[in-house]
Amino acid sequence: MTTYRRKALPAMAVALLVALGTSSCAPHAGGTKQATSATPVYLDLHRSFEDRAADLVSRMTLEEKVAQMQNNAPAIPRLGVAAYEWWNEGLHGVARAGGATVFPQAIGLAATFDTALMGQVATAVSDEARAKHQEFLRHDMHGRYEGLTFWSPNINIFRDPRWGRGQETYGEDPFLTSRMGVAFVHGMQGDDPTYRKLDATAKHFAVHSGPESERHHFDVHPSERDLHDTYLPAFQALVQEGHVDAVMGAYNRVNGESASASPRLLGEILRKDWGFKGYVVSDCDSVDDIFARHKMVATAEEASALAVKNGDDLNCGHTYAALVNAVHQGLVSEADIDISLKRLMLARMRLGMFDPPERVRWALIPYSVNQSAEHDALARRAAEASIVLLKNDGILPLSRELRHVAVIGPTADDVTALLGNYHGTPADPVTILQGIREALPQAEVTYAHGASLVQGFDGQGTAALIESRYLRPAADAVEHGLQAEYFRGNDFASTPVLTRVDPKIGFQWDHGTPTDDLIMRGELPSDHALAIHEFSVRWRGQLLPPVSGRYELSAPASDGYRLYVDGRLVLDAWSGDATAERPRSAFVDLKADKPYDVRLEYANNNQNHEVRLAWRLPGAKPPLEEALEAARRADVVIYVGGLNSNVEGEEMKVNYPGFAGGDRTDLRLPATQEKLLEALHRTGKPVVMVLTSGSALAIDWAKQHVPGIVLAWYPGQRGGNAVADVLFGAANPAGRLPVTFYKASEKLPAFDNYDMRGRTYRYFEGTPLYPFGYGLSYTSFGYSDLAIDRDSIARDGSMHVTLKVKNTGRRAGDEVVQLYLRPLQAKDTQAQKDLRGFQRIALQPGEEREVRFTVSATKDLRYYDEQQHADAVAPGRYEVQVGASSTDIRATRTFTVTP
Numbered sequence: 061m062t063t064y065r066r067k068a069l070p071a072m073a074v075a076l077l078v079a080l081g082t083s084s085c086a087p088h089a090g091g092t093k094q095a096t097s098a099t100p101v102y103l104d105l106h107r108s109f110e111d112r113a114a115d116l117v118s119r120m121t122l123e124e125k126v127a128q129m130q131n132n133a134p135a136i137p138r139l140g141v142a143a144y145e146w147w148n149e150g151l152h153g154v155a156r157a158g159g160a161t162v163f164p165q166a167i168g169l170a171a172t173f174d175t176a177l178m179g180q181v182a183t184a185v186s187d188e189a190r191a192k193h194q195e196f197l198r199h200d201m202h203g204r205y206e207g208l209t210f211w212s213p214n215i216n217i218f219r220d221p222r223w224g225r226g227q228e229t230y231g232e233d234p235f236l237t238s239r240m241g242v243a244f245v246h247g248m249q250g251d252d253p254t255y256r257k258l259d260a261t262a263k264h265f266a267v268h269s270g271p272e273s274e275r276h277h278f279d280v281h282p283s284e285r286d287l288h289d290t291y292l293p294a295f296q297a298l299v300q301e302g303h304v305d306a307v308m309g310a311y312n313r314v315n316g317e318s319a320s321a322s323p324r325l326l327g328e329i330l331r332k333d334w335g336f337k338g339y340v341v342s343d344c345d346s347v348d349d350i351f352a353r354h355k356m357v358a359t360a361e362e363a364s365a366l367a368v369k370n371g372d373d374l375n376c377g378h379t380y381a382a383l384v385n386a387v388h389q390g391l392v393s394e395a396d397i398d399i400s401l402k403r404l405m406l407a408r409m410r411l412g413m414f415d416p417p418e419r420v421r422w423a424l425i426p427y428s429v430n431q432s433a434e435h436d437a438l439a440r441r442a443a444e445a446s447i448v449l450l451k452n453d454g455i456l457p458l459s460r461e462l463r464h465v466a467v468i469g470p471t472a473d474d475v476t477a478l479l480g481n482y483h484g485t486p487a488d489p490v491t492i493l494q495g496i497r498e499a500l501p502q503a504e505v506t507y508a509h510g511a512s513l514v515q516g517f518d519g520q521g522t523a524a525l526i527e528s529r530y531l532r533p534a535a536d537a538v539e540h541g542l543q544a545e546y547f548r549g550n551d552f553a554s555t556p557v558l559t560r561v562d563p564k565i566g567f568q569w570d571h572g573t574p575t576d577d578l579i580m581r582g583e584l585p586s587d588h589a590l591a592i593h594e595f596s597v598r599w600r601g602q603l604l605p606p607v608s609g610r611y612e613l614s615a616p617a618s619d620g621y622r623l624y625v626d627g628r629l630v631l632d633a634w635s636g637d638a639t640a641e642r643p644r645s646a647f648v649d650l651k652a653d654k655p656y657d658v659r660l661e662y663a664n665n666n667q668n669h670e671v672r673l674a675w676r677l678p679g680a681k682p683p684l685e686e687a688l689e690a691a692r693r694a695d696v697v698i699y700v701g702g703l704n705s706n707v708e709g710e711e712m713k714v715n716y717p718g719f720a721g722g723d724r725t726d727l728r729l730p731a732t733q734e735k736l737l738e739a740l741h742r743t744g745k746p747v748v749m750v751l752t753s754g755s756a757l758a759i760d761w762a763k764q765h766v767p768g769i770v771l772a773w774y775p776g777q778r779g780g781n782a783v784a785d786v787l788f789g790a791a792n793p794a795g796r797l798p799v800t801f802y803k804a805s806e807k808l809p810a811f812d813n814y815d816m817r818g819r820t821y822r823y824f825e826g827t828p829l830y831p832f833g834y835g836l837s838y839t840s841f842g843y844s845d846l847a848i849d850r851d852s853i854a855r856d857g858s859m860h861v862t863l864k865v866k867n868t869g870r871r872a873g874d875e876v877v878q879l880y881l882r883p884l885q886a887k888d889t890q891a892q893k894d895l896r897g898f899q900r901i902a903l904q905p906g907e908e909r910e911v912r913f914t915v916s917a918t919k920d921l922r923y924y925d926e927q928q929h930a931d932a933v934a935p936g937r938y939e940v941q942v943g944a945s946s947t948d949i950r951a952t953r954t955f956t957v958t959p
Contacts, residue, residue, distance in 0.1 A: 105415060112414070113405035116141070117398055125394075125401050126383045129368075131341075131376045132204070143202040144408065146341065146374060150210040150248065150258075151228055151482040152181075152776065154189045157205040158576030160484030161188060161435040161777065166214065167754050168446035168773035170230035170798040171835075173876045174900045175243040181442055182247025184435045186258050189248075191425045192580065194417070199579055199586040205571065208411045209259040210248060211308060211341070212482075215241045215294040216269045218755075218799055219819050222811050223270035224708040224722035227480050227754025227774065231798025232820040232832065234290055235895045238297035245302035250422060255412045256305060257422045262298040263308035264343055266325055267291045271811055272711045273721040276346075276353045278812070279313040285889045286816045288924035288931065296334055305338040305407060309372060311346045313354055318366070320346040326371035339403040342367065344376040365391035373400035427580070431487045436778060443775040443782030445874075448795040449836040453767035455746055457789030457838060458696060465505045466694035467493050468687045468740060469701035469750075470513040470733065475568065477704040477752040480774030485572060492700050492750060492772070495780025499788050506694065510687035510740075514707060514716045514730040523614045523645070523674035526603070528563035533601040535655060542601035542658070542673075546574050550596040550620070550663030557588040565599055565615075565660065565673035572669070596663040599673070603658045605650040609678020614645035615660055617671040624659040634663070687736060691743045698787065699740060699766075701733045702751040705774065723811070727758040728804050734761065741765055750783055756797075758804035758829060771795070792838045794874035794900065796945065801830035821946045822891035833878050833895070833945035839869025839905070843877075843950035846942055852956040853917055855933040861913040863942055863951065867903035876900045879913050880941040881920055883934065884954070889926075893941065896920040915940070917957060935959040 101107055101115035117125065119139055127134050128141075135143040149155035152169060153162045163169065163181050172178070189210065196206040215237050218226035230237040241262070250257030267280045267287065282291060298304040307330060309320030319325060320342040330336045350356050350363035357363050360382035367375070368383065369392055386392045412420035429435070449456070471477035473493040479486075490498070497505045528540035541563040545556035558575055567574070573595055578584035603625070605611065615623050615631055623631040623646070630646040650656060662671045681689065691697045707714055709722045718726035728734070738761065740747050748768040751757060752775075762769055770793070772783050785791035800821050802808065809818045816823050821832035846863040853859050865877055879897035883890060897913040915921075917933050925932035935957045943949035 103414065105419070109406055109409040113402050113409050116405050117401045120401075122387060122394055122397070123384055125397050126380060128401055128404065129374055129383070129397070130378060130380050131344075131374065142413070144413070145202060145204045145207050146209045147204050147344075147376060148189070148207050148210045149205065149212060149482045150185050150189055151212045151214065152480070153185055153484045154192060155205070155482045155484050156571035157192055158485055158572050158580060159431055159487055160192070161185075161431050161439055162479055162483050162486045162489070163439050164443050164446045164776040164779070165227050165480030165754055165774035166229060167218070167227045167231065167798060168775060168795075169442065170236060170240050171448055171773060171795040172442065172445040172900070173236070173796050173798075173898050174445055175239050177442060177445055178240050178243040179247040180438060182244045184438055186248045186250065187425055187429045188431075188435070189258055190422045191427045191429050194423055194425070195427045195580050201579075201586065201589075204592075208413075209261070209306065209407070211261045211263060212248070213241050213244045213260065214263055215298060216264055217290055217294070219269050219290070219814070219816065220808065220811055221727055221756040221799060221802065222724045222808075223755070224272055224712065224724065225270065225481075225710050226799070227705070227708065228482065232800060233798065233822070233895050234293040236798055236898070237294040239898075241294055241298050242302040245298055245304045249303070249305065252421055255420045255422060256410045259305040259407055259411065260302075261306035261308050261341065262295055262304045264310035264319070265295055265307050265330070266310060266319060267314050267814060268310035268312055268319065270723055271721070272723050274812065275311040275711065276349045278311075279316060279354075280814050281315055282814045283889065284926050284929070285924050286814065289891065290816050292329070295330075299330070299334045299336045305410075306341055307336065307338065308341050308343055309346060311343050311349055318346070318350045318354060318356060320372050321350060321363070321367040321370045323370045331371060339373040339400070339407055340371055341374040342372050342376050345379070346377075347372065347375050347379040348377055361386040361389055361391055368392050368396050368400055373403050439776050440778035440781050443772075443779050444785055444791040444793075446773055446775060446795045447782060447786050447791075447793045448771040448797055448834070449786070449793040449838075450769040450771055450830055450834075451763060451766065452836055452838075455748060455768040456770075456787065458748065458787050460500065460788050462500060462695050463503050464694045465496065465500060465503055466508065466687075466690040466697045466745075467496055467505060467700060468508045468510045468690060468697060468736070469699045470509055470511060471702060471704055471752045472509075472700035473507060474704060474752075476706055477702075478775060478777060478779040479705065480754055481705045481709045483570060485569065485577070486777035489777045490780035492752075492780045492783045495782070495784035496698065496787070498781065499784035499790075506690040508683070508687040508690045510683050511732040511736040513701075513704065513732070514718060515732050516716045517707065523612060523676045525564050525566045525672060525674050530604050530606065531564070531601055532604065532655075533561050535602060537601075542599040542660075545598045545600075546590060547596045547598070548590060549594055552596060552598055552661070557590060558584060562599065565671060567669070567671050569669035593664060596661065597671070598662075599658075599660045601658060602655040603650075604655055605652055607678055608650065608652045611648050611650050611678060612645050612676040612680075613648055614674045615672060616644055616674070617662055619665040619669065619671070620663045621671060622661050623673075624657075626657050634661075684736060684739065688739060688743060691740050691745050694745060697740050697743070697745050697747045698750060699737055699747055700750045700752070701737070702729070702753040702757060703755070704752060705754070708754055724755065727756065727802060729757055729759055729762070737762065737766070748787065750787075756799050756801040758802060758806075760804045760829060763829060789838065792871060792873040794835065794837055794876060796833050796835040796876045796878075797830055798832070800824060800828045800832045803827070803829045817889075822894060825892075828947075831945050831947040833876070834948070835876070835945070837869075837873045837875070839867055839871045839873040841873075841875045841903070841944070842866045842868045843942060846940070846951035846953055848940060848953050848955055850955070852958050854958055855917055855935065858914060858916040859955065861897075861915060861940055861942070861953075863911050864908055865901065865903070865911055866908035867905055870905055872902065872904050874900050874902050875944070877911050878943060878945065880943075880946065880949070881915065882939040882941060883921075884937040884939055885934070887934075890923055893946070894920075895946070921957060933957060
């Protein structure tokens, strides 16, 4: 266990007591003084958190109580209660709070099939989160993404590959999702018996997985079997095993009830059946949906009262402001409000928010853990562990003696393709192109974009960032780059809060601002902070073209921008309207080595702040022609393509061929990329394909024609190094698919149909392109001596399963041993088989190890009996299957469950 040395911290408890005119609980060298009669119970460190929370709530007015039940809870100065913003994100690293280590996206972490590694990642994330929070407090910062209550993990079942948010999940299987989710929660919340490190949040409860465009209106009617056997098990595991402190309700209705105000989901199942003691938070504006979109009630007062009475304690949004009127109208009682608010205050008490930081072990974590070398190395290791080798006809690993390599494709040099959604700002992200170049320092590595990600999407375009050597801040400057001025607002009328030289213009702040980390590191005063939606930047200096001719200049940004060359406006997209037709580039004639004055102005108008200054040099060939020329000169072609989070994600304004609203309408590789890939194949040069994606792709043609295929997911900040490690043999891939890859010809059930029939390996009866649990290695493994310690068990009994696994190849590697249970007398609506155990083991060449599993009838054979309206274990014959995937079964044994 790591021990942290204390950095000087303000004692929150002392501040609260000063506000109340007493300091009788102030800590001293010998410990904490005994409380006196003047000490309020909620500040008495010797009382239980429950007593203290109840006392604090009792001192609030109705208006104060209601304000505390909204995510942006204001301060209550008379009670010494600090402002607190409940909204924080930490899906695969601290998100939207400035610089943080970015680990592989959740779907990639699931592909590791490694709960111990997941725990290490979550511990690193929570270390950074705690350290950042304490630093925010030092600067008196209490805003969004600066707190301790994190709205992760997303444990919805990725039932359909078209769902754009499936990348946030742990895949399609309830058991894998449960195991990875519990490990994540334990790592996030810590192991202290008194104080929680953070609060994790299991979301979105329940039965929620698209379509994104319908989520505010949709009413899901799952069968009771699907509800209990597929959609609820992971939530139950996180509540009862993970002891998760928060659960987030979903936007949709379930059987006519709002998931954020459901008496059955929240009251009966979550609290009564599962014994949940924590708090429930609505998804953002889902309480508003109750009356505004679901039309279940007529007013905000009625919607808020319905949510509170049915167990929704915290409202992400502003609808709960109507609770004051709701009480006056008799729709809800103040006692009901007190029940919810006590849960919220109890959570804050357990996080140590009302106690001296010296008492809270987690408050002593130093800020230096943030983006530390250790976390960076862990990000690389996690990325390596997540990579799935889909195909290898002997071409991989590639030789490090290669001298001419062509790296081609739209996500090869794309930072966005590393990050996925809900991410932080990495300090030094390594793209796949950069990783390959670093792995082959002696080789000529040629890069060509080749094609757009999808037809109609420019994204970063085919232009390259203008390197710093072609920029200078002033005519007499010796340094390179452009002079940058960062302003509050977007009219450049105020004095800039920050002035510096930026070597090149290629930024993605994502729900953050350029000053966040500077303030945290003490490099900028806290009163120079930029507001997330109210800042702009002006870059000025000179451009020095290397050759004469016609240049294509581009400044693709997510917001408003305009570019001037020698005082002439050449690009104007100042409106920032992402839905309007806007110029993406301009052609300008420039002479070699002649300095040109340039000015780029940028104003943020949405949440995903991104801006670049790029160009294409004179004589540049069309992208496809350039790519083919590079391929013909190379010894091997590494194609890097697939998807990124600009086209798949949460409720997006996206409408390209194959994509709609963040979801997908076509599982195939986008046509622009398919055309490029096939053209590269026709050159006759060997092609290796690297896929970036958060979901399954129907890559039928590639499977048939490309000799090597590597799936990288969205691999995080060190993804480029990890991919290169796998391509050139420094790492042996062992990731496994947490989702089924379907063929392009497969006709899936309707996306908005939540019936599980025909979905996932558990119910799909066809032949997949790549099955759940699949993944290749550079070595081979043999399975032997499968044994069970008994041939029959009672319906409440258990048995042990053992087998031996041997590395039969020539190099060290990991094998993911998977155990499935199959009922031999399955009922019509029962899953064909279920994953019920997995172990990732590392073996040296020739090494053999015994692997052991325990099968519990009540846990592993349980299913929902719709006739009895209860969980049941059916007597009869079952089969134990062990193997390397859901279809690669190496050995089986049968046993009987007795009546």
